[in-house]
Amino acid sequence: MTVEAKDGGGLVSYCKLLIKVSDVNDNAPDILITSFSYTIPEDSPVGTVIALVNLDDLDSGENGEVVGQIPESLPFHLISSSGNYYKLVTSMNLDREKTSEYNITIKAEDKGSPQLTNSKTIQLILTDVNDNAPVFDHINYVAYIQENNPSGSSFFRVHATDPDINENGKVIYMILTNNIEDIPISSYISINTVSGVLYAQRSFDYEKLREFYIQVMAKDSGSPSRSANATVKICITDQNDNAPKILYPSQDSEAASVFEFIPHFSTKGYLVTKVVAVDADSGHNAWLSYHLLQVPDPSFLIIGQNTGEIRITRDLQETDALRQRIVVMVKDNGYPMLSSTVTLNLVVAENFQQVLPEITNQHIDTESPSNATFYLVISIALISILFIFTVLLAVISKCRKQSSPTALHPLSRDLYPQVALRCPSVFSDGTLPFPYTYDVCVTLDSRQNEVAYLKPVQNVPTDNLIDTDDSVSANNPLKDNLISASIAQVSFF
Ligand SMILES: [Ca+2]
Ligand SMILES: [Ca+2]
Ligand SMILES: [Ca+2]
Ligand SMILES: [Ca+2]
Numbered sequence: 001m002t003v004e005a006k007d008g009g010g011l012v013s014y015c016k017l018l019i020k021v022s023d024v025n026d027n028a029p030d031i032l033i034t035s036f037s038y039t040i041p042e043d044s045p046v047g048t049v050i051a052l053v054n055l056d057d058l059d060s061g062e063n064g065e066v067v068g069q070i071p072e073s074l075p076f077h078l079i080s081s082s083g084n085y086y087k088l089v090t091s092m093n094l095d096r097e098k099t100s101e102y103n104i105t106i107k108a109e110d111k112g113s114p115q116l117t118n119s120k121t122i123q124l125i126l127t128d129v130n131d132n133a134p135v136f137d138h139i140n141y142v143a144y145i146q147e148n149n150p151s152g153s154s155f156f157r158v159h160a161t162d163p164d165i166n167e168n169g170k171v172i173y174m175i176l177t178n179n180i181e182d183i184p185i186s187s188y189i190s191i192n193t194v195s196g197v198l199y200a201q202r203s204f205d206y207e208k209l210r211e212f213y214i215q216v217m218a219k220d221s222g223s224p225s226r227s228a229n230a231t232v233k234i235c236i237t238d239q240n241d242n243a244p245k246i247l248y249p250s251q252d253s254e255a256a257s258v259f260e261f262i263p264h265f266s267t268k269g270y271l272v273t274k275v276v277a278v279d280a281d282s283g284h285n286a287w288l289s290y291h292l293l294q295v296p297d298p299s300f301l302i303i304g305q306n307t308g309e310i311r312i313t314r315d316l317q318e319t320d321a322l323r324q325r326i327v328v329m330v331k332d333n334g335y336p337m338l339s340s341t342v343t344l345n346l347v348v349a350e351n352f353q354q355v356l357p358e359i360t361n362q363h364i365d366t367e368s369p370s371n372a373t374f375y376l377v378i379s380i381a382l383i384s385i386l387f388i389f390t391v392l393l394a395v396i397s398k399c400r401k402q403s404s405p406t407a408l409h410p411l412s413r414d415l416y417p418q419v420a421l422r423c424p425s426v427f428s429d430g431t432l433p434f435p436y437t438y439d440v441c442v443t444l445d446s447r448q449n450e451v452a453y454l455k456p457v458q459n460v461p462t463d464n465l466i467d468t469d470d471s472v473s474a475n476n477p478l479k480d481n482l483i484s485a486s487i488a489q490v491s492f493f
Helices: 352-365 369-401 470-475 479-486
Strands: 002-006 012-016 030-036 039-041 049-056 066-069 076-082 085-090 101-110 117-127 140-146 154-157 171-175 189-191 197-200 211-220 227-237 245-248 259-262 271-274 276-278 289-294 301-303 309-312 323-331 339-348
Touching (some): 049 076, 066 076, 076 101, 140 154, 171 189, 245 339, 301 323
Parallel strands (some): 039 117
Antiparallel strands (some): 030 049, 049 085, 066 101, 211 227
């Protein structure tokens, strides 16, 4: 600027005036984001540029010198590149599963006095990468299922978590084990692929299979997917589904043949026998106790509840019964309780030979009545047929001998006509010798209805018999009338 000075006389002088305006820090820095990635993958390497930042300040000098910074706690650096330009870069590995997004506040301050600052916050979101495999709650599971379970019932659940999101964190379950005892696992166990619930595919039997292991896998749906394995020990628990099985005395043999001997002069405490039983179940379900269920003289015998030993409680006396039939019950301690019984015959004797006849008789006696009846009926039927056949043969034989039926004399009640048909030789050659062959007597008197005798024939009054002999038959022409009128009853001895 030129300054003119002029006096009254008209003289003028000039000078140049230079005015210097000194800066005052009246402008805050300006933050300009020139390039910014709103999202970056969580697995971005260290040094990845997130943004380019221009820090500007209108002031000059120190008032215009700008320094940018970000909070030190963040995993980023603001690096000065050139002039007022800065790069915002990652300073360490990021993990979306820990911090999924960041609000980065960039602060710019000049060096003026008073110092002016400015700040701008940018939001950075980390995108997910499938960097986590599913993790089971336990590496080793123990699952219990009671035997006799309904097929298809659920009994356990495995669970795995995956901290990733979306498909990367979507877990499906599967069973890796192929076979159990050469049987496909699918016939034992199945798994809900979404929920991890285990289902029994069959009704288990604790007595056949008590435990088995399966490998389960949890797999996410990321690409590539990640997976983890766990072991499930499946324990079948026992149910009281087996009654005690008595091994001794054997229940296979007939009850009548189970004899236990008590020698004469046995003293108190003598071990008569020991009932032995087993139970296929386990624990309380197989905890057996022995009891005398039926015993004629309860004061005579005692059974060890745990041992099954049957002992006499006092010295054997002459008044004691020589034979006693007792029933022993073996029961388990399960719920519901199951039991078995066995019958024993106690015999006061030294050995088997002493009671052998008695036992044999008992066997005969114990044959079922129905069998005896059956044999009796068969015997009667056979003898009746034999009798009728014999009579028919006799009559036919006589018919041939007779010229005319009218030659027959009328039947006289006083005569007590009896027919003794001696069997033809073909019939006499039976199992009985001749004097004991079946002789047939026929009577018209119902009071004398014995017809057949198993007696020596020489004692039979042959006069009153119809013989097969022709001469006899000619004198006693009874023929058809006899057949129809005479057969009253057949008895045999
Ligand atoms: Ca992830
Ligand atoms: Ca994952
Ligand atoms: Ca059982
Ligand atoms: Ca049992």
